[in-house]
Amino acid sequence: MKNIYPKLLLILPLSLLSCTEVTDEVINNIHQNNAQENYTSPFMGKWVGTYSGDAISGTLILNVSKSGSIEVTRAENGAVGEVYYTSLQGPSGALNPAPSPKGFILYGSLYTKSGTWNFKHWSGSWSVAKQ
Structure with missing residues (x-):
C-alpha cells in the first residue's frame, strides 16, 4: 500500500485556501448588504x-x-x-x-x-x- 500522507498534506492546505477565499467573499457580500440596508438618504x-x-x-x-x-x-x-x-x-x-x-x-x-x-x-x- 502506497503512502497517501504526502498527497493529503498537499491537498489539505489547498482546500483550506479556497475555503478562505470563498469565506472572505461571503463576508464582504454580507457587509455590503448590511451597509445598503442601513443606508438612509440625506434627502429622505x-x-x-x-x-x-x-x-x-x-x-x-x-x-x-x-x-x-x-x-x-x-x-x-x-x-x-x-x-x-x-x-x-x-x-x-x-x-x-x-x-x-x-x-x-x-x-x-x-x-x-x-x-x-x-x-x-x-x-x-x-x-x-x-x-
Whole structure:
C-alpha cells in the first residue's frame, strides 16, 4: 500500500485556501448588504414645489424614500397629471433623468432644490422645498 500522507498534506492546505477565499467573499457580500440596508438618504422626506415654462406649469411632489428612490407626482391645473418613479444618483442628490411614462423628465438636484424639465416639445425650470 502506497503512502497517501504526502498527497493529503498537499491537498489539505489547498482546500483550506479556497475555503478562505470563498469565506472572505461571503463576508464582504454580507457587509455590503448590511451597509445598503442601513443606508438612509440625506434627502429622505417630502419635497414640494412648482414647475413652469413653455405653455404649462404645475405642482411637483417628490417623496424620497430611505434608499433614495423617488415617487414623483406632477399636477397641472390642480389635477394630478401623473405619478412615476425615479431615483437619486450619488451623494449630490442628482435626479436620475428617467422619463415618466408620458415623457416628462426632471433634471437637477435636491442639493440645489432646483433644475430643469422637458416634456414633449416644452421645457422650463422647477424648484422644491423640503416639508
